[in-house]
Amino acid sequence: MDIAAYMAEVGQQAREAATAVARSTTAIRNQALLATAEALDAARPELAAANTKDLDSGRSNGLDDAMLDRLELTPARIDTMIEGLRQVASLPDPIGEITGMTYRPSGIQVGRMRVPLGVIGIIYESRPNVTVEAASLCLKSGNATILRGGSEAIHSNQAIAACLARGLSEAGLPANAVQVIKTTDRAAVGELITMPRFVDVIVPRGGKGLIERISRDARVPVIKHLDGICHVYIDSHADPEKALAVAVNSKTQRYGTCNTMETLLVDQEIAADILLLLAKAFREKGVELRGCNRTREILPDVAVASEEDWATEYLAPILAVRVVDGLDGAIGHINRYSSQHTDSIVTENYTRARRFLTEVDSSSVMVNASTRFADGFEYGLGAEIGISTDKIHARGPVGLEGLTSQKYVVFGDGHIRT
Amino acid sequence: MDIAAYMAEVGQQAREAATAVARSTTAIRNQALLATAEALDAARPELAAANTKDLDSGRSNGLDDAMLDRLELTPARIDTMIEGLRQVASLPDPIGEITGMTYRPSGIQVGRMRVPLGVIGIIYESRPNVTVEAASLCLKSGNATILRGGSEAIHSNQAIAACLARGLSEAGLPANAVQVIKTTDRAAVGELITMPRFVDVIVPRGGKGLIERISRDARVPVIKHLDGICHVYIDSHADPEKALAVAVNSKTQRYGTCNTMETLLVDQEIAADILLLLAKAFREKGVELRGCNRTREILPDVAVASEEDWATEYLAPILAVRVVDGLDGAIGHINRYSSQHTDSIVTENYTRARRFLTEVDSSSVMVNASTRFADGFEYGLGAEIGISTDKIHARGPVGLEGLTSQKYVVFGDGHIRT
Structure with a gap:
């Protein structure tokens, strides 16, 4: 497999899907989230089978009990994923809000409109439920997502990805709006974090080592969360x-x-x-x-x-x-x-x-x-993609707003600058 | 000269000065801006002499007329710098504003306070008036600044730096709150953009080539402005x-x-x-x-x-x-x-x-x-450090707000999480 070519294709597909997601209505995106919840509920046997594969190979690869625990998709954890999707669907849509619209002395009216970032790359370790959590927040905020989970969770993540694809299709959104990387080759991460043409921001979720490594090598902005002392x-x-x-x-x-x-x-x-x-x-x-x-x-x-x-x-x-x-x-x-x-x-x-x-x-x-x-839920953000220890873009708990940007909107009536 | 050691010293000094600037009152920072304006007015002979040195060596190094024009500090341009400082002093202080303070179901009160980014590195080409423009916006927004101008303007920039140091000292702020790099060695830029310990963000101002080079090599977030098609x-x-x-x-x-x-x-x-x-x-x-x-x-x-x-x-x-x-x-x-x-x-x-x-x-x-x-002044930002073509952090014309971040502020009364 040519990893660079594969990742460029994933990136190109994400970029195209991002345009469709950004233009979609609040109702359509919520419909995709709720349809994914139903797809997960209907796919419990497939999820269990895929998760068993991961657990079996995890055991034979000598994963410790804590790792195996994080990897497990219990019925209760599937319930939590489904409930999480419904909660995200019920949050207010951040996209399209126009603020600060005022008249300037020139006569033009200027304000700012909240818009999606575009394509968000998520890199995370063992817990497969992050696949749904992260994808749902990115989708709600009008973004396309490329997810790269831990190699030990590859079958579980692909089974979850199939439910997301079903949910997106049912709502009439491109299935490529959420893509889970199909290879466990580490080179895929290297590509993902160095494709500014296709990826607007990377959110790594995991240990300090992972986040330091990604921050060091990335050519794309990283919303990072280092340690909490x-x-x-x-x-x-x-x-x-x-x-x-x-x-x-x-x-x-x-x-x-x-x-x-x-x-x-x-x-x-x-x-x-x-x-x-x-x-x-x-x-x-x-x-x-x-x-x-x-x-x-x-x-x-x-x-x-x-x-x-x-x-x-x-x-x-x-x-x-x-x-x-x-x-x-x-x-x-x-x-x-x-x-x-x-x-x-x-x-x-x-x-x-x-x-x-x-x-x-x-x-x-x-x-x-x-x-x-110090937590997105406690602060009223509704949900949290992580806690940023950076000062640029987002600081502290990052909710939907942290996955958006603002563009200037100008209304005139044939106004020219003199 | 050991460039790495010199830049680490500059960085360390900026980091220390940033703490003092962040804690300073609005009145003190405005006083420093106005005192710098007076220092520039008083230093017209020194500025002219330094600028003549740069123009002379520019001519002997074969700079073209457009470059020489940008390099020249005419009396009118010094007037503009002085007027600019007074305008920035008259802008509202973005720092300390608390927004969105609300009670949460737990009983805590949560809001966001606007804070400086810390240390801002500015990399720019020939025009020496950028030294004052950039430094004044960074200072007003509570940040320390490290400035690296074009090598052809080194004497003019050092003369301007002396005025800034005088203004800062008169207001009781550390002179290191604004540092102009003293060497023309290109390695200094390489250090500046790879010191995340000391520098929080880089703002390059110049041609597309400069900005692409800096974005590619930086290990620090860059607020960048590529082309305008x-x-x-x-x-x-x-x-x-x-x-x-x-x-x-x-x-x-x-x-x-x-x-x-x-x-x-x-x-x-x-x-x-x-x-x-x-x-x-x-x-x-x-x-x-x-x-x-x-x-x-x-x-x-x-x-x-x-x-x-x-x-x-x-x-x-x-x-x-x-x-x-x-x-x-x-x-x-x-x-x-x-x-x-x-x-x-x-x-x-x-x-x-x-x-x-x-x-x-x-x-x-x-x-x-x-x-x-599409311009910071026309949009009512009061001033502009650049126009960002990024989506992360700041998009479009970047004024004082783009040089700040927000931290969460929580008020309780012995509240604990249950």
Whole structure:
């Protein structure tokens, strides 16, 4: 197989389909989403058979249990995919909205119209349900999609792709509006991320290694999500109850998510009091603490935190703890070690809250709220294609709007420039 | 000189200065802009001396007259730079604006705050006044800037940089908030566009060759502006007077600008009538026409347009003319050959105007208005750092907003996620 020729064909087909999708009405795109949901429901036997193939070859290739779990398409997961499609269909259509239309001194009227980006490439690892999630958000926002899942999920992804093709065709949209790459050859990824003629943006979903590799080699813009080293800072003017609630929830509500707190910062003025309460709460949850020297003066049993700990995304029941000199110490630490994902201050002090919001340069900054709220659903975006740690184009949770652009619209009446 | 080490130092200094600029108040940043204006006014002798050096070595290096003209800092151009700084100081500050703040079902309040991008790299050719224009927009929007001008303007740019440093210092901002690269070594550009640690976005301003080269090699997002192959389509339902006014103005108001019309499309239904009027008007302006076969049946004196003409940005008094089969023919031609910059329809027909706006995928789409309006000042942005032909981040004329990002702001009262 000539991978370059195959990918150019996929790209060309996507570009052509993108025009049709961009022109389609809201009703047609929603119809395609709902028809895909029905096609998935009707194809449960085929999905199970395809998934079994993937699971079998995964086992014989020695995939670990966590990988096999992510790969599995249980009936409940198929239900979730179907429900997800219906939810996306029910979201408002971002396309076509015109904003800011005003008259200019020349007499022309100028505003901006929201439009699709065009063709979106999605690169992801094992979980086959991402195929439906990503394709549905791209379609809803008027884009064509090229999906490249993990090679271990190839049969499952092709079975899902067949349902998407059926849904699109039933709505009268080109089946090429969503294409799942048919080869597991790694060279296909290399082509996908270097075809600016055919692909407008790449959204990689997966581990840091994958995303770094793609960002480095891409010749197409990448909406990327690197690590989440999130902080909670407990200020000396914090309400202790809120501090305890926010800190414990930020760490323990889920350990493996990017918006989980990895380092707790405590103002030295209240460290002696609050750290004893916090240590008790974290011990009860089974969280291992690693502290700076001043933390260990208060909590002698705590292990030493090294320089590396401040820069680590544990994704595990481990928490680094540092006593800092007030707000300046906290902001200094955060702007040095934070991955600019999500950081929260607990305080009752108006001026400190305001300074934290302004001076912490992260995609989400919070006052008296758990970092776990940094999420497209919690923010009301309806759905999320990822969380961007970039500043360009989209920052923080990326919903439908992040998959669109705006063009200028000008109305005149024979107006000329003089 | 170790270019890599020098550029890393420049980058590090910019990153540090960016934090101070981002935290500075509107008043301080405006003060720096106004103090720079005064410094430029006071430094007229130094500016003239530095510019003379550049002009002398330009002449001995054989620069052509057009290049030498762009390089010259006449007293009038210095006036324009000073006036530009005052205008930018008078624009509203985009930074800190919070929008969309709403309560979520969980009880948290979520909105978005506009923030600077951080460090912006500007790469440009001969005109030294770009140094002030670009630096002032970046500073107003809370960013630090690294500027790399043409080597032929190095003395002029350094003299301007000294004025910027004075203005910044007088306002109490770090002089490193605006740095003009001191070496003419080309390797400095290679470093600048591959330092994502220090540079958040690159804005190249110059010819297509420069921009393509930078886009190809950059490891940092690029806000790019490629060519402007702009179209006017005269529909069969056009008002002939408006058609004539818009077509002539779009081509002849200025020839060398990116928003000048390069191809005129005429519906075959009215071609016979309108082309005679148009040909007369263009002949009077000295514009050479190149036409398709159907154009030449009506205007036999016109030269043949080749396939290459449809894809050419003339930037000259030459116009390609094509007779098309109605709106579909026009949209088909535009979406094939347009550089997605600016395209305009002349029509009195509501449905055709609406279809043109929706189906033409360009950064500016117009009805009954000259393509020459596609400009940051005309659109009310106050100023313009460039016109983006990208869809990611910023599309069309880019003003202060295009140099910013938005972060999520969350207010809670001890809220946790359940």
